[in-house]
Structures are given as structure tokens and as C-alpha cells.
Amino acid sequence: MATIKDLAARTGLSTATVSKYLNGFTLKERNALAIREAIAELKYRKNDIARSLKTSKSRAIGVLIPTLENPFYSAITSSIERTLMESGFSTIICSYYSELHAEREKIEFLLNKMVDGIIHFPLNRTVDYDILKQVDGTVPLVLVDRPIEGIECDVVMSDNVGAAFGAVERLIALGHRRIGIILGPDDQYSPALRLEGYRLAHEKHGLAVDPRLVVRGDYSMTSGRDLLFRLLDGENPPTAVFSTNYETTVGAMLGINERGISLPERLSFFGFDDFALSTVFRPRLSVVAQPVRLIGKTSAELLMRRVRGDLADFPLRVSLDAEILVRETIGPVAAE
Amino acid sequence: MATIKDLAARTGLSTATVSKYLNGFTLKERNALAIREAIAELKYRKNDIARSLKTSKSRAIGVLIPTLENPFYSAITSSIERTLMESGFSTIICSYYSELHAEREKIEFLLNKMVDGIIHFPLNRTVDYDILKQVDGTVPLVLVDRPIEGIECDVVMSDNVGAAFGAVERLIALGHRRIGIILGPDDQYSPALRLEGYRLAHEKHGLAVDPRLVVRGDYSMTSGRDLLFRLLDGENPPTAVFSTNYETTVGAMLGINERGISLPERLSFFGFDDFALSTVFRPRLSVVAQPVRLIGKTSAELLMRRVRGDLADFPLRVSLDAEILVRETIGPVAAE
């Protein structure tokens, strides 16, 4: 591999001069030309490792996610990668598969790699504060999807309360009084907020919440289907169901198809997130769509700012509005 | 940030000794202890950048994929990341969004980052040979999902011909004589192979292929639905349909639900890939499942071998068998 030294030798210039040229300084046209030639002939390629050592900037960002095998995480990660790339930063991904010890281990790993910053999607409520504290003292940290108590850093998330509130309010406006809600695990952050939105909508309209209409699972597809059936098969079943993540939404829709329930005549259904599937179901699904692209872009851009030393408004708490996409699966409550 | 020098100063040892300890050499227990203490007190963290410069090994691998927003790519990437991590390698992802110029640019980017190897998913037939040649002279390259003519390197893919052959043969065994096949773009590699498997199955059983039953789209969900309808609405429609990628499979299934077509009574349906959705549809989908985890694991492990200098069997062509999962959506052809 050719080095700056080689270019210097080839052109008769010094390494200092060549380095300057490489970094955008203008020099005598004659010399610039010679360097360009040498670069082509020797197939010179700059060594970012050496550059990083010297400048103590790796231009690499670590992205810590539960898993890539989930469209919510992979879509955001995709958007992050795209945004970072635009700034010339590389994206190092680390999945921790919801294992706590892995989380710590992988943060250490990233820190050793001298990443300039970390974007972290904390999943479980139980978190390794210690190591996160440590990150914060080393490189900027942006938390996505939820804050962590005791960790003072930037957070980018969607407005979970507002999202649920909006969906449920639409349902109420259509005359629904018994609205089932399919939630996720207790130890995750967002389910509580989505339930809160559900509650607030009821409250605002003077409706009581029937606890039997609030069901919880593990946010998986099968849980979506199972919980839907539980709601429907209970006594005094809901006339509308709100599913609060993508997986349960898909699962519930499949359950609906399986039973041949016609939407929105026999049941109104509000789903969550607008990934590929939600866009192809028929009738067209009404969903609350989290702005995944924007979440990714925002976290990456915010982190870039911090990396560049701009600490304005630190710690920043960005709450991004979800879109309420009313399509064809909700309708007025059937006359009894 | 504390350095080895700091540890040396703190313990009264030399940097060489400390470095050796850090690299697993055993030294006097007394000294080892002192170093351990110093590490804790100074919060020493090893600097992989400096290490990389010295050893000219970055322990980072570049993964070049069309996009993360597709379960096929993200599942394989996930498996790659997992495997690389086990060997202590980091995974730098680069999406090129099917843009050719981006492909070249991002390979340069990765090479500058001094990655120790590259795993590339080439999508389009039109490829920047030049830059790929260059990669090959620099670091090991593993191609996933398809080879590239003129580039001599390791390739990991699934047995597309065998996969299609197996599915179609099952259909033929059930008495189907008119089998529709939904294919992808002409400029991609796998569709031709999957069609070849379809042809071979017909040939083996003395059946002619009706070109009207061979339809092509862009491998998207909507194309799956549209092409299914085109097949079904043509004259002399097929009694079975084979969809050859995941997106078209999902699209076709939604179309089937939409029209209320009962499987397998009115139509037999064979899908492709066994991601989340395929596992929840009812009736349970018969699919050809590409071994995505294994593809990822195999490519990563092969690349690791090459990085370590093991060039045995180079260039290796690994063809992984797909699984033929016969479940509930295929059945005997209906009596006329």
C-alpha cells in the first residue's frame, strides 16, 4: 500500500506538503498535478487509521440496537447509516439481542474502537447505568426511543402518548365506547406511554377504562393474534381494537383474516407503524405511524452536532410526532 | 484517556511490559496485579486505533448491502454481525441503495477505513468490475447471493435452481400441470436460476412450460399481488402458483386473502422465504426457505478464514440448500 511518504518520494516534495494537498490546501499547480499523477500511478489510498490516531477522531459511530431482525430497528438504523454516511462517518452496528451483559460488553467494544459517538436503543428497563455513565464522560451519547433515568443525555423519541391519544380519539369520535388495546411488556418503556394516551383520550371524553379491554403480551406477532382473540372472545367484546406495535398489528390482522372478520363493518381496527405490510393489507390499514426515517435522521444529526462540539440545548429531548393515518379499517360503531 | 504509558508510569514498569501483559503474556504476579490496579484506577481503555496502525489489522469488516430495509438483507446482515462479533471483529455497514456509483464510492470508503475484508451483496448485473478487482488485490472479498463474472473470489449463495426445482416438483407430484411462477427483474441474478429450476422440474416430468404462466415484476409486494392477479385472470389460469421471493410472496398472499381464495382448495400456493410473516399466515404457508442465518454465518466465517490467511480451496463457491417447507397451502389439483 502506498503512503504519503511514497507520494513525497515520487514527486520530490515533502510529506508535509503532500499531506496539505490531500487536506485541501492549494499549492503550486505544477506540484498539485504531480501529486495527482503519483496518486494514480501508485494507487495511493489514504489511511484513515493513521489519520484517526493522529487526530483522535475515528469518524465512526457505534449503533447499539436490540436486533436488526425487526423492521422498527432496522428502518431506523438504515436511516442513521444514510445520514452518517453523508457526513463521512461510518456506522458500526452492534446487536445485543436484549441481553443485558451483551449491552455492557458491546459498549466497551465500541469505546475501544474509539468511536466518536454512540447511538443507543435501550430496550429493557434494567440498564447498566454504570457503563452508560462512563460513555457519557467519553463520547457523546444519543438515546433513541426512550430516556434512562439518571443518564443525562440527548434523547430522540416519538410522542407515544400523543400517538395513542390520537388513534383512540378517532375511534371515540366514531362512536366507539369499548375499545380494546393490545400492549407490550411491562418492562419496556413505550407500552406505559401508549396506555397513558389511551387513558387520556377516554378521560377527555368522559369515558371509563374497562381493564378487561387492556391486554398485554410480548409485542410479538403471535401475541397480537392471541390477544386479539382474547379480546374478541371475552364477554362484552370491544367494537374497536387498537394494537400498539407493528408486530402485534400484523399478528392481529392475520387473526382477523383468519376469522373472516370484515373491517370496518364488524370491527374497527387501528394499527401501529406503517411498514411494508401495513401498506399492502386490504382493506387499507388505519395506523399510527412512527416517523422512523425522521427518528434515525434526527438522532444521527444530533449526534453529529455533539461530535462537532456543539453542545447547544444539551441535554436535548426531541419528541417527534407520529402520523395518524386514517384509512379504511375504522368506521362508525355498528348499530346494535 | 489513559494510555499504556500512563500505566507504565503508575506501576513503575515499562510500556513494553505493560503491553505484553495486555496481550496475554504472563508476568510476575506482583506486576500483573499492579497493572490491574492501575487499569482500574486510571480507567484505562485500550486504543484499537493505535493498535490497528501498528499491526495493520483493523479487525473491522465492511458489509456492503443494497439496503437494510428488506428482511432478506437485514437477516443475513444480522447473522454476519453476530458471527463477526464472536471473533472480535466489528461490522461496518454500508447501504448502496442499488445505486451503482454509490457502490464504488462506498467500497473506496471502506478501503480507506482499512477494513480487513469485505462482504458484498451485488444486486445489479451491471457492476463496477474495476473497483472490485481492486478490492481483491487489497483485502479478501466474499460475494453473497451471486457470483460476478471476471471476479475470482469466494461466493456464498443458496441453491436457487434446486430450491425452485424442489417446490415445483412437489406441485407436479400433486397433479398440477399448470403452474404459474412469479419472478423478479431480468437484471438480477437469482430470477433466472429460479426459472431454471422451474423448467427442469417440468422437463423431468415431461411437461411443457407455458410462457403465459411465467410472469416477471420487480420483486416488490405490489408486484406480487398484481402478477398473481394477472395469472389468475388470464385464460386457462394456473391451478398452482409459485412466488419466488419474500416480497412477492407476501403480496400474493394478501391478494389471495383479498379475493377470498381458499387455499389449497381453489389454488395451491408455494411461497419463498420463511420470515416472520410466512410463519403467521393461515393456512400455514408452504415455502422454500433460504437458509439466511447460515448464509450470513458461512460468509462471515469464510471471510474470517481468509483474513487469517487461510487460502484453502480459494476461490470457494458455497451453495447452501434451501429448505422445502411443505405446510398447508398446497394440495392436490381440484377435480374438474
Add this chain to the structure above:
DNA sequence: TTGTATGCGTTATCAT
């Protein structure tokens, strides 16, 4: 077992 000295490829300071 431990220490000395050198260099990896680059950038940056300070001259010229």
C-alpha cells in the same frame, strides 16, 4: 521476566 528503542502513516508546529 523485563526494558530499550523504533516505527506504523498521518497531521501539525514551526521554520524557511
Add this chain to the structure above:
DNA sequence: ATGATAACGCATACAA
């Protein structure tokens, strides 16, 4: 505008 030189943090050949 260009050059000489040191330094980034580490690993290693060699000496002790």
C-alpha cells in the same frame, strides 16, 4: 508555498 520534525498510542525485535 514548502520542508524538517515531532508526536499520536501501540507492538515488537532485540538486548539485558
